[in-house]
Amino acid sequence: VNEMAEREQALRTQFDSSLTEKQQREAENAQLAEQVVALEAERNAAEVRESLLQFESEQVRARLVEIDEALRTGRQLLDAARDRRGELSALVAKLQSDAQYMAESCLNDLGVQRAELMADTTIVMVSGEALVQEDGLYREMRTRLDAMGPVNMMALEEYKETAERHHFLETQRKDLLDSIENTVATIREIDSVSRQKFEEAFHKINENFQHTFKKLFGSGHELMRLTDEENSAESGIDVVASPPGKKLQNVLLLSGGEKALTALSLLVGIFQYQPSPFCILDEVDAPLDEANVGRFTELVKEMSVQTQFVLITHSKKTMSIAPVMYGVTMQEPGVSKLVSVKFGAA
Incomplete structure (x- = not known):
């Protein structure tokens, strides 16, 4: 029982102590709550102050910007004012320099002080574009005066001499131009006549060439044609031949004998256009065979009615048509002897 009482007493003491501690803790809690409220209020005030300070800081930053x-x-x-001041200073210096130059120019060129010219009210004042034009005219006239040089007292006489010389040269020039025009007209006339004569001769020789070609070959076709028909004066001539049994082709593609006969036909065609009393043929029958030599001799006999031929040949058949034959022999070494024979003389 005593133990229970003691334990009860101890429990009561512990309860009182706990109650006292509880009250103390409740007092502390109340104090802490008051402190919390105070701190909360202080924090709110600090936040308000912070907002104000931030707003003021932003305003200060904006103001700084x-x-x-x-x-x-x-x-x-x-800087612009300094640059403008420099420009104005340079402009003032230039204007002062120009004013000094104008004063010197007035004194040197006109013999009048600048102040006197400025005071003269009869002189029209110009500015802007008109001033620029007047200055240009002045410079042009000044250049022309400087180019004239000093006054030449003999200029009138020199002008008269120059005018006479110019008139003489103009007359000579006109004569030269007239001569050139007459010469050009003569050249045109000569070119026209030459072209006409050439075309007439070309067509006639072409006809003679075709006729002789058929006589020498027995048949066949040939022709001459201009390489540039529009400009016959400077055109070349192509000779195209077609002996019997061959197609029409350039004369360079023929054989040696055919070339010789074709050339002989062309030579005879030219000769017939302007015949001569004498004609010398030097071994033209050398590349011909016997049949072609016969046709050649017949052509020579036909043409010998109007032309006397001198034939140099080694062909007996050609010799047989000659009324007179001359031969060269060498009976002794180094000594030539001329022998002549007339056929048909009794």
């Missing part, structure tokens, strides 16, 4: 921009603009204006 405005100040920086104003400062930059002020510096730019200051």
Whole structure:
């Protein structure tokens, strides 16, 4: 029982102690709650102050930006003002130099002081574009005067001499132009006549060539044609031949004998256009065979009615048509002897 009482007493003491501690803790909690409320209020006040300070900071930054921009603009204006001051200083110096130059020019060129000219109210004042034009006219006239040089007292006489020389040269020039025109007209006439004569001769010789070609070959076709028919004066001539049994082809493709007969036909065609009393043929029958030599001799006999032929040949058949034959022999070494024979003389 005593133990229970003691335990009860201890429990009561512990309960009282706990109750006292509880009250103390509740007092502390109340105090802490008050502190929390105070701190909360202080925090709210700090937040409000922080917001105010942040707003003021933003305003200060914006103001600083405005100040920086104003400062930059002020510096730019200051630099521009300095540049403008430099330009104006240079312009003032130039205007002072121009004024000094104009004063010297007035004194040197006109013999009048600048102040006197400025005071003269009869002189029209110009500016702007009109001033530029007047200055250009002045410079042009000044250049012309400088180019004239000093006054030449003999200029009138020199002008008369030059005018006479010019008239003489103009007359000579006109004569030369007339001569050139007459010469050109004569050249045109000569070219026209030459072209006409050439075309007439070309067509006639072509006809003679075709006729002789058929006589020498027995048949066949041939022709001459201009390489440039539009410009006959400078055109070349192509000879195209077609002996019996062959197609029409360039004369360069023929055989040696055919070339010789074709050339002989062309030579005879030219000769017939303007015949001569004498004709010398030097071994033209050398590349011909017996049949072609016969046709050649018949052609020579036909043409010998109007032309006397002198034939140099080694062909007996050609010799047989000659009324007179001359031979060269060498009976002794180094000594030539001429022998002549007349056929048909009794």
